[in-house]
Amino acid sequence: MILIVDDISANIIALKKILELHNLPVDTANSGEEALKKILKIEYSLIIMDVQMPGMDGFEVVETLSGSNRTRDIPVIFLSAINKQKKYISKGYETGGVDYITKPVDPDLFILKVKTFLKLSEQKTELKNIRDILSKEIEIRKQAQENLSNQMEELRSVLQSLPEIAFIISKEGPIEYVNDKWFQYSSDPASFPESHPDDHHLCTSWEDHFKEGKEFACEMRIRHLATNEFRHFKMKILPILHNDAITRWVGTFTDIQEQKLANEILEEKVAERTKELIVKNQELEFSNHELQQFSWVVSHDLKEPVRKIEMFIKLLKEKYLVEDEKATNYVDRALASAGRMSKLITDLLDYSRLSAKVPFEKTDLDEVVHEVLSDFDYLIEEKNAIIKIEKLPEISSIPSQLRQVFQNLVGNSLKFSKKDIPPEIEIQSEFIEEKEFGSKPSPTGKYCRITVKDNGIGFDENYLNKIFIIFQSLNDRQAYEGTGIGLAIAKKIIEKHNGLITAKSEIGIGSCFIIILPV
The missing domain is CATH 1.10.287 (Helix Hairpins)
Known part of the structure; x- marks a missing residue:
C-alpha cells in the first residue's frame, strides 16, 4: 500500500486519482504527525511525502522514520512545488528519500517512478525475507553442528572409557576414530587389526552388511602386537541413524579369550x-x-x-x-x-516287569475294562455291585499294563466297599486340551481324562501321596487283604505312558481316581 502525506486536500485527491487509475492501493495523511501514527500501525510499500507542511515537515518525518529499524527501509518520494532549489533536493536525498519530484507533476513519469520504487521495494522485502531465512538456517545448522560435535565428543569419551577395543567408521567406510586399546592390536588407526587366516572370510561378510546398512556381529581371532598371540574376540558394528539415514558406524571388539578357554574345558x-x-x-x-x-x-x-x-x-x-x-x-x-x-511275590514280580521295554500298540480301552470286569464277575455278583461305564477311547498304549491299572482300581473299589451297601462304580472319560488335571474338555484334545469313581469307605486326602508308595496301606490288613503294591504299580504304569494319576476322596463317601493319558 502507498501512503500520500500532504496538508492540502486537493493535492492528495489529484495524486490518489492518478494511482487508483493504475489499481494501486492508496492511504492518506494530512500531516507529518498523522503519517507517523499510521506508519506505526500499517506496513507501507512506498510513501509520497510533501516537503512543506505545518508542524513536522517532510524532512523531519523521514529523519524520524530512518531512526527505526522497522521503518528505515520504506522508500520515500519527496514532492514539492515551492522548495525547488538544489539545497532542498540534496537535503531530501540526505534525509533518506529515494527521489525528489517538483511540481507540476508529469503523471506518466510519476507512475513510472512509483511502479519502479514499488518493484524495488518488493524485491528488497523479498531479499530481506530470504536473508532472514538464510540467517535462521545458518543458525540452525550451526546449532546442529555444535550438537553433533558435542555428541561426537561424548561418544568418544564413552568409547575411550570402555574396556573393549572401540572405533568409529564414517558412512563412506574409512575409520574416523579409535580408542587407546586399539593400539594394542593395530599400530595404524586407519587399519583393522590382523585377523587369523581362518577368519579372513568374515571381512567379506562385513562388507555385505556395510552395503546393506545392517548390523554386523561375529567371533574372530586378532593378533596381539606385544605377545604375537591370536586371541578370541567378539566384534560388533552398529549403524548410527539420523532421520533414518546412516551417519556413521560404531564398533567394538570384546575379548572372549577366557570364556572360550572355559567353554573348551567345559x-x-x-x-x-x-x-x-x-x-x-x-x-x-x-x-x-x-x-x-x-x-x-x-x-x-x-x-x-x-x-x-x-x-x-x-x-x-x-x-x-x-x-x-x-x-x-x-x-x-x-x-x-x-x-x-x-x-x-506275584505283585513284586509284576512291579519288576514294568522296567522292561514293550512296544506300544493301538488299544481299545472299552475292551480292556470289560475284560477286567469279566475277571471280577464272581465278586461283582457276590456284592451286588452296580457298574456304569461310558464310552472309552482308543489310545496308543501297552494293553496288558493298562489292564493291570484298571484291575487294581476296580479291585480296590470292590474290596474297600461299605458293609451291607452295594458298591457303585462309575468309569467315565473325556478328551482334554492339556496334560493337566484341571484342563478344559476339547473334542480335538491330545489327552484323555479317565475317572474311576466309587461309593466305598474312602480315605483321608492328607495321605494322598502315601497311597502310591510301594508297601504303603492306609487300612487294616487284617480287615482288608492286600500287599500295598497295587497303586504303586498303577502309578508306575501311568508314568511310563507319559501320563498322570491322582485321587480325590472323603472318608465314608467314596473315592475318585483320575488318570490322564496321551491319546
Whole structure:
C-alpha cells in the first residue's frame, strides 16, 4: 500500500486519482504527525511525502522514520512545488528519500517512478525475507553442528572409557576414530587389526552388511602386537541413524579369550562325563537285565516253597486237625499268611516287569475294562455291585499294563466297599486340551481324562501321596487283604505312558481316581 502525506486536500485527491487509475492501493495523511501514527500501525510499500507542511515537515518525518529499524527501509518520494532549489533536493536525498519530484507533476513519469520504487521495494522485502531465512538456517545448522560435535565428543569419551577395543567408521567406510586399546592390536588407526587366516572370510561378510546398512556381529581371532598371540574376540558394528539415514558406524571388539578357554574345558569335561554316563548306562542296563532275571528266578524259587507250605498245612488240617478247633484256627491263619506271601511275590514280580521295554500298540480301552470286569464277575455278583461305564477311547498304549491299572482300581473299589451297601462304580472319560488335571474338555484334545469313581469307605486326602508308595496301606490288613503294591504299580504304569494319576476322596463317601493319558 502507498501512503500520500500532504496538508492540502486537493493535492492528495489529484495524486490518489492518478494511482487508483493504475489499481494501486492508496492511504492518506494530512500531516507529518498523522503519517507517523499510521506508519506505526500499517506496513507501507512506498510513501509520497510533501516537503512543506505545518508542524513536522517532510524532512523531519523521514529523519524520524530512518531512526527505526522497522521503518528505515520504506522508500520515500519527496514532492514539492515551492522548495525547488538544489539545497532542498540534496537535503531530501540526505534525509533518506529515494527521489525528489517538483511540481507540476508529469503523471506518466510519476507512475513510472512509483511502479519502479514499488518493484524495488518488493524485491528488497523479498531479499530481506530470504536473508532472514538464510540467517535462521545458518543458525540452525550451526546449532546442529555444535550438537553433533558435542555428541561426537561424548561418544568418544564413552568409547575411550570402555574396556573393549572401540572405533568409529564414517558412512563412506574409512575409520574416523579409535580408542587407546586399539593400539594394542593395530599400530595404524586407519587399519583393522590382523585377523587369523581362518577368519579372513568374515571381512567379506562385513562388507555385505556395510552395503546393506545392517548390523554386523561375529567371533574372530586378532593378533596381539606385544605377545604375537591370536586371541578370541567378539566384534560388533552398529549403524548410527539420523532421520533414518546412516551417519556413521560404531564398533567394538570384546575379548572372549577366557570364556572360550572355559567353554573348551567345559566341552571336554562334558564329553568325558558323557562317555562315563554311556558306560554307566550300559552297566545299568546290564544290571537291570540281571536284576530282572534274578527277580524271575527268586520269584519262582520263593513261590515253590510257599506252595509246599500251603499244601502240607492243608494236609495237616484235613487229616489230623479236623476235631481240634484251636489248632484249625492256627492252621487257617498260617494258610492266610502263606496266601499273602504268594500274592506279595506275584505283585513284586509284576512291579519288576514294568522296567522292561514293550512296544506300544493301538488299544481299545472299552475292551480292556470289560475284560477286567469279566475277571471280577464272581465278586461283582457276590456284592451286588452296580457298574456304569461310558464310552472309552482308543489310545496308543501297552494293553496288558493298562489292564493291570484298571484291575487294581476296580479291585480296590470292590474290596474297600461299605458293609451291607452295594458298591457303585462309575468309569467315565473325556478328551482334554492339556496334560493337566484341571484342563478344559476339547473334542480335538491330545489327552484323555479317565475317572474311576466309587461309593466305598474312602480315605483321608492328607495321605494322598502315601497311597502310591510301594508297601504303603492306609487300612487294616487284617480287615482288608492286600500287599500295598497295587497303586504303586498303577502309578508306575501311568508314568511310563507319559501320563498322570491322582485321587480325590472323603472318608465314608467314596473315592475318585483320575488318570490322564496321551491319546
